[in-house]
Amino acid sequence: MFNWSFLRRAGGFLAVGILALTASLALAATQLTGAGSTFDYPFFSKAFYEYSQKHADLTVNYQSIGSGGGIQQFIAKTVDFGASDVPMNEEELKRAGGDVLQIPITLGGEAIGYNLPGVGKGLKMTRQLIAEIYLGKVTKWNDAKIARLNPGVKLPNMPITVVHRSDGSGTTYIFTDFLSHVSPEWKQKVGAGKSVQWPVGIGGKGNEGVAGQVRETPGAIGYIELAYVLENQMTYARVQNQAGKWLYPSIKTVAAAAATKPNVSATDFSIVDAAGADSYPISGYSWVMVYKKPTNPGRAKLVRNVLTWLVSDGQKVAESVDYVPLPQNVQHQALSIIGQMQA
């Protein structure tokens, strides 16, 4: 027959179990939250996972909602740190109401990918040529300006389909910053920004959108994150740097560009078109923002620990996911900024 006392006992066990479970959850990790750049996401998710493996009492929840969103959340103080591909500007700092520390956290380079039937990886392009293509002045692949740089390559008589990012992104910022540095005409007509008024071309959403568009359209050219290109086997160009060398984007050449500017700061952060024989010209930093005097000192201490690890030992994780680790001198710079946190 049905046994009521059994049911009661079972209910008792259940209640104890639930209590124990909630208690253990409450005892478990403190959760820090960060929000921002989608570019940082693959690096952060791996790095924070490894960090929580070593520190069982802490998890970091990073929401890749975009740099703009990250800055908004940071200003609204709903997150412990924000992340952005471009440092906060003066208007945003004013709205933040409190001293903000901006820390360089990782580096990215951008490849010039293309789709030309019969032409493999490594087409040579000067900085000037890239600007002229994006200005709509060079419109055919067999243009003399391209042919002169690439003797022996059979360039098809094909229109150049320019592809750019349609979504606002740090990637676009770095690329247009680069074009503004190498072409006065670009600087005057278009300028640098996370979204700009493109003279020519079609827009693809995200790295995957641009890469997809380039892959599907013969004659297309586009700028794509290095990490994405390395993982997706695309054909991309060798770009001539300031010193005249033809370079592929790589972890080494991007780091070399960054190393030329040890005193990088939130107001002076551009490393495009860097000097130095091994510097790849289209690269830039990504940033993390924290308040100098956070409201909750307990959490601030944890944030400081995480960030300290992230810019030192955590940089090894970056390389494993095709991100460019900070050069030694920039790591020191980053550590000294983190040191100013009052926690």
Next chain:
Amino acid sequence: MESSRDNQPSPDSGLPAKPQIGGEATLAGMVESPAFEQPVRMPKVAAGTAFDALVHGSTLVFLALVLGLFVELLWSSRQSISTFGFSFLWTSEWNPVTSKFGALPFVYGTVVSSAIAILLAGFTGVMSGAFLAEFCPPRLSQVLGLLIELLAAVPSVVYGLWGLFVLAPLMRVYIEPFLQSWFGFLPIFSGAIYGVGMLTAGVILAIMIVPTVTAISRDAMAAVPQSQREAVWALGATRWQGFRMAVLPGARAGVFGACILALGRALGETIATTMVIGNRPAISASLFAPGYSISSVIANEFTEATTQVYLSALIELGLLLFVISVIVNGVARLLLWKVFTTTGAQ
């Protein structure tokens, strides 16, 4: 706009789907039946009042929502409105670097891509709805109907990716060159071919909304009383004549409603459009050229819009989309009302 999917009557509910829009007429007919010569009033008891309050309250919530949405959009876009004034509506420049914003290319892109979609999907959808309701064996009709409703439930991002990786190359290699070789003298089929662009966006939207049109117009046609068909058949009409003379007039309101619902979805569709429209804020005569839509630019640029006026301009675009939807719905209702008052006198 996503919610439009929920409005579809389910196929097996057995309820006539006709009251979508033309419902008033049917209801009025019921009330006027001889049994109720004097309108019968329900006695007012406590439960009745509570019920009344509940019903009215729930309706008021919707009213408040729509109003609140409008006010919020207006308030959040005040900076853009005061900076650009009405010129926002007819300026084509969209330059985040210099903070100059104009809405015209986006409005154009939204309207044109949706118009292409409803032109393609309206005809196809109504015809396939007719086939399912009138000319197809019931068994097959059930299976096909299920498949079509399945199509309506596919998430838009899937359509978008399919559009980018399958449809766009097809358009670039076969369809657009074909159109150009035959009709290239028309400005709408001239110019460079990219694969992505206004026409491709229109086609992907058409594919997305055709299940809505089909399902609702099928239900509307199925709801036409059998006696009407039989009456026409008895006069010696063929199947096709019967459809034209008995079914189509009866289902007109429902069919029209289906198209409006579908158009609403096309106007607001975001992710699929973004993938294939080319995202270029320009107005060109050619349908092969890349364009841009309101919802796409909001989705693309909202997260990274860091200056106040930029954000405000994007919200004003949202306000415009809201207004466009209201206008489209209003005009559609007006048309419908016209149709009913001129021919529905019987």
